[in-house]
Amino acid sequence: MEEQIIDVLKKSQLSVTDSRRKILELFLQSDSAMAHHDIEIKAGEKFDRVTVYRTLQAFLDKGIIHTIPTPDNSVKYALCKDNCEQGHHHDDHIHFICKICGITTCLDEVHVPEIKLPRGYKTQQTEVVVSGICKECS
Amino acid sequence: MEEQIIDVLKKSQLSVTDSRRKILELFLQSDSAMAHHDIEIKAGEKFDRVTVYRTLQAFLDKGIIHTIPTPDNSVKYALCKDNCEQGHHHDDHIHFICKICGITTCLDEVHVPEIKLPRGYKTQQTEVVVSGICKECS
DNA sequence: CATATTTTGCAACACTGTTGCAAAATGTAG
DNA sequence: CTACATTTTGCAACAGTGTTGCAAAATATG
Ligand SMILES: [Zn+2]
Ligand SMILES: [Zn+2]
Ligand SMILES: [Zn+2]
Ligand SMILES: [Zn+2]
Numbered sequence: 001m002e003e004q005i006i007d008v009l010k011k012s013q014l015s016v017t018d019s020r021r022k023i024l025e026l027f028l029q030s031d032s033a034m035a036h037h038d039i040e041i042k043a044g045e046k047f048d049r050v051t052v053y054r055t056l057q058a059f060l061d062k063g064i065i066h067t068i069p070t071p072d073n074s075v076k077y078a079l080c081k082d083n084c085e086q087g088h089h090h091d092d093h094i095h096f097i098c099k100i101c102g103i104t105t106c107l108d109e110v111h112v113p114e115i116k117l118p119r120g121y122k123t124q125q126t127e128v129v130v131s132g133i134c135k136e137c138s
Numbered sequence: 139m140e141e142q143i144i145d146v147l148k149k150s151q152l153s154v155t156d157s158r159r160k161i162l163e164l165f166l167q168s169d170s171a172m173a174h175h176d177i178e179i180k181a182g183e184k185f186d187r188v189t190v191y192r193t194l195q196a197f198l199d200k201g202i203i204h205t206i207p208t209p210d211n212s213v214k215y216a217l218c219k220d221n222c223e224q225g226h227h228h229d230d231h232i233h234f235i236c237k238i239c240g241i242t243t244c245l246d247e248v249h250v251p252e253i254k255l256p257r258g259y260k261t262q263q264t265e266v267v268v269s270g271i272c273k274e275c276s
Numbered sequence: 277c278a279t280a281t282t283t284t285g286c287a288a289c290a291c292t293g294t295t296g297c298a299a300a301a302t303g304t305a306g
Numbered sequence: 307c308t309a310c311a312t313t314t315t316g317c318a319a320c321a322g323t324g325t326t327g328c329a330a331a332a333t334a335t336g
Contacts, residue, residue: 015301015302015303015312015313015314016302016303017301017302017313017314017315018301018315019314019315020314036292036293037291037292047315047316048315048316048317049292049293049316050293050294050295050315050316050317051314051315051316053292053293053294054314054315055314067209069207069208069209069211069267070207071205071207071263071265073207073211073212073213074211075211094253096255096259099262107255107256107259109256110253110254110255110256113251113253115232115248115251115266115268116248117234117245117248117268117270118245118247118248118273119273120272120273120276121234121245121268121270121271121272121273121276122270122271122276123268123269123270124237124269124270124271125209125268125269125270126266126267126268126269127209127265127266127267127268127269128253128264128265128266129207129264129265130253130255130259130261130263130264130265131261131262131263131264131265132255132259132260132261132262132263133259133260133262134258134259135256135257135258135259138258138259138260153281153282153283153332153333153334154333154334155282155283155284155332155333156284156332157283157284158283174323174324175322175323185284185285186284186285186286187285187323187324188284188285188286188324188325188326189283189284189285191323191324191325192283192284193283
């Protein structure tokens with residue numbers, strides 16, 4: 001794990017610091033998306049709020065993580081499993097939010113559909129967020 | 139217009155006040171979705187911030203408007219054109235955000251597709267937000 | 277018009293996210 | 307390992323967003 005973490009950071013040309021190691025570890029251990037606040041808590045109050053913001057921004061820039069917009073207006077973050085690099089994300093999956101347990105997950109195996117738009121509109125990106133009841137809660 | 143506004147408010151069992159009239163008028167005049175801040179500005183500094191929040195919340199509760207989640211985490215609001223009542227929204231359309239002019243619109247004529255989820259997941263609601271270039275900008 | 281109810285504005289507050297800057301940590305090369 | 311240049315961190319301060327309690331004002335009702 002520790003090896004993998006350092007490997008990812010170096011490949012992204014990020015210097016290896018405590019906060020980056022710890023936060024990347026959280027992502028690797030978690031199977032669901034995390035809000036900024038979750039990360040702050042889980043990091044164990046060891047790091048300043050500002051450092052968490054900057055670390056997440058760095059991870060986003062490097063394509064290590066991606067954001068998930070939620071209906072309640074709280075951005076969540078999850079690891080990019082596809083080969084996203086330097087801000088060019090190739091994620092093509094939908095996201096699921098459970099209304100019972102509140103968990104947000106990447107459904108990597110479910111691809112976003114192609115949406116046919118009216119004449120004149122050009123699609124660049126499609127975000128699909130499905131809410132309902134997850135596997136565990138049903 | 140004034141008639142229509144009072145009609146909508148009364149049908150929703152909302153008392154007719156200046157702020158509700160003004161804000162509902164803004165929605166009826168606008169053909170794109172508005173952020174809270176837009177509404178605050180357009181209402182002409184006549185109303186307190188808190189009043190705008192409470193008015194929007196009342197409109198949401200009554201099914202007069204609906205929210206649109208955006209990737210940059212700024213909720214926008216738009217009129218419900220379908221017959222949504224008392225929080226039971228029947229909107230079934232997708233939303234479009236132009237990356238050039240920044241406008242967010244309801245594409246009422248484009249319905250959300252059915253997404254087939256893995257075994258165990260139950261869908262309650264599907265949000266689709268497409269980003270790209272709008273009719274005007276292309 | 278008089279009264280009960282609802283809504284508004286204000287003050288205060290909590291939370292979220294950003295910036296500038298000095299101190300600390302990291303990477304690099306001898 | 308050490309010295310040095312570069313990057314990152316923590317802190318303080320700040321702007322923006324959203325919420326609550328409460329008294330004053332507006333509205334609905336008869
Ligand atoms: Zn669940
Ligand atoms: Zn994802
Ligand atoms: Zn446009
Ligand atoms: Zn809409």
